[in-house]
Amino acid sequence: MAVHRSWLLVSFFLLELLLLEAAKILTISTLGGSHYIVMSRVSQVLHDSGHNVTKLLHETVHIPDSRKEKPSYHVINWHLPEDQQKKLDNRMCLIEEELSNGRFEYHTLVKMYGLYGELCSHLLSRKDIMELLQNENFDLVLLDSLDYCSLLIVEKLGKRFVSFLPLQFSFMDFVLPNPLSYVPVYGSCLTDQMDFWGRVKNFLTFFDFSMKQREIHSQYDSAIQEHFAEGSRPVLSDLLLKAELWFVNSDFALEFARPLFPNTVYVGGLLDKPVQPIPQDLENFISQFGDSGFVLVALGSIVTMHQTKEVLKEMNSAFGHLPQGVLWTCKDSLWPKDVRLAPNVKIMDWLPQTDLLAHPSIRLFVTHGGLNSVNEAIQHGVPMVGIPFFADQPENMVRVEAKKIGVSIQIQKLKAETFALTMKEVIEGKRYKSAAMASKIIRQSHPLTPAQRLVGWIDHILETGGAAHLRPYVFQQPWHEQYLQDVFLFLLGLTLGTLWLCVKVLGAVARYLSGARKVKQT
Incomplete structure (x- = not known):
């Protein structure tokens, strides 16, 4: 009976797949590096x-060397005029150098988003591209939630969209329940187990980060004012x-662990692909070190x-x-000519x-702490030593x-x-390998793969005409209703009013009794 029921469910599932029409989906990628990698993977899945997928790609974004395969989906490339692109490249190079040299500061991030805001204004002014996207009549848009220009594109197109967050969710805490007593705010570098001073820091960081987000969003104000009519200008956070x-x-x-809304889906491990044999020259190098194994070092493209x-x-x-x-x-x-490479080290462009x-011979992964790299290490149970440089990397570590x-x-x-001692501690300490394997089991024991979760939920909202049934009403409430400030003020007023009335009544009673006593005495 159980076998018959299973076959029946499979049959219904296959029938549903056959009846489900392919949707026209637009993905947008105007940011480079790891953002490009993630959005390319999403598009391919x-x-x-x-589904019929079209990707809008800024042709001159920084694309990592790992790009080898030509995408099988349709790509719309766009680029700046050559003179403008050279100026942008020079400015971006200086910003990237600041970031990668450990000099990451908030004002550097603002400068970077200032460049993205200028780039966005140029894209929105490209009538040929915008009209092409409008005429395609896409069923759904999938965008990188840190690529704020894509939000403005979607608003122009008037299409439903799905947001993909390439970082941890603490960067977008305003779209989730956020109990500050145990949910660390982005930038706090705290865990969920906070002491009193940790909670104080987390509380203050929340307000600091909120103000910083507003300033980052403001880098797109010029683009919004230029390309949206007065009275219908959108707010990025909305x-x-x-x-x-x-x-x-x-x-x-x-x-x-933290509370989530029903329209939040974790797809960590999405970049994982079937393992391929490594090139023979690498296998020969690894075999030289026998049971000692090898260490992999990758600090990100930027x-x-x-x-x-x-x-x-x-x-x-x-x-x-x-x-x-x-x-x-x-x-x-890029290797300094006057620095002799250690005999046990092999460097390669990719x-x-x-x-x-x-x-099986890997012993350690030395990483910059980018989320894609951390996810891949977890997927294969490899302990890590992190050298975080900027953005979400310290939080990931x-x-x-x-x-x-x-x-x-x-x-x-x-x-x-100290770096050598740290690496030896992690390699030789069994607790790190044990914890890495435990995280691997948590990741891989999920009943569905990340790709299946992604496709399944996309199909769900396409079939149901959107995800209104998953979005909480809180998104439509003003802040004073969300945090019950109106209820608090009402109850406070009611309480104070009742106390005032009680005082007045007691005063009147006391005066009456005092007057009655005086009458009796006379």
């Missing part, structure tokens, strides 16, 4: 599931609340381009103290990171340390001796 669904590039193998000579020297010296071989993603053209993380999967080192304090 949706295309492979049978546009984010219109998302049908939120996909988050993480899960509870890394994240702290950091790799802008690492200082001092950092490279300290890292190279530390690797030379390890018995393991070291495979390091580092461009040979390495098959996923395949190496799955290799806080979670890695809290889960006992690895440790973090500040770039400003990176010295060869």
Whole structure:
């Protein structure tokens, strides 16, 4: 009977797939680096599931060297005029250098979004592209929630959209229940287990971060004023609340447990692909070190381009103290000519990171702490040493340390001796490997893969005409209703009014009794 019921369910599922028409879906990618990688993967997953996918791509964004396959879905490229692009590239290069050299400050982030705001204004002025997108009549748009220009594009098109957050959800806490007593705010570098002073810090960070977000959003004010009529100009934070669904590039193998709304779906591990054999030259290098195994080093595409000579020297010296071989993603053209490479180190412009993380001889992953890299390490149960540089990387490493999967080192304090000791501690300490394997089990024991969750929920909202049934009414309430300020003021007024009335009545009674007493005495 159970077998018959299972076959019946499978039959209904297959029939539903056959009856479900392919939807026209637009994905937007105007940011480079890891954002490009994630949105490309999302686009490919949706295309492979049978949907007609079109991706809007800024042609000159920084695209990592890992791009090898030509996408099978349709891509609309756009770019700035050559003279404007050169100016933008020069300004972006300076900002990236500030970030990767450990000089990350808030004003640097504002400058970066200022550039994105200018880029957005140019894109919105491209009538040929905007008319093409309008004429395509897409059923749904899927966008990167940190790519604020995509929100303005969707508003122009008047289409429903799904938001993909490539970072942890603390960056968008205003769209989730956010109990500050145990949910760390982005930038606080706290865990969910806070003492009194931790809760004070988290509370103050909440207001600080809220103000910073407003300033970042304001970098798009010029684009909004230029391309939207007065009286219908959108507010970016309000546009984010219109998302049908939120996909988050993480899960509870890394994240702290917290309350979620029904339209929030974790898809951590989405970038994971079937493991392929590594090239023979890499296999030959690894085999030289026998049971000692090897260490994989990958600090992200942006950091790799802008690492200082001092950092490279300290890292190279530390690797030379390890018995393991070291495979390091580092461009040979950027390596200082006067620095001799350690004999156990091999540098390459590009390495098959996923395949190496799955290799049985890997002992450690040295990473910048980017969420995609952390997710891949968790997927294969590899302990980490993190060297976070900017953005969400320090926050990701806080979670890695809290889960006992690895440790973090500040770039400003990176010295060869302490770095080598830290790597040896993680490699030799069984607790790190054990915790990494425990996180791997949490990630992989989910009944559906991240790709299946992504496609399944997209199909759900396409079939049901949207996700209004999943979005809480709180998004339509003003803040004073959300936090019951009107109820509090009413009850406070009622209480004070009752107390005032009681005092007045008691005073009147007291005066009456006093007067009656005087009459009797006379």
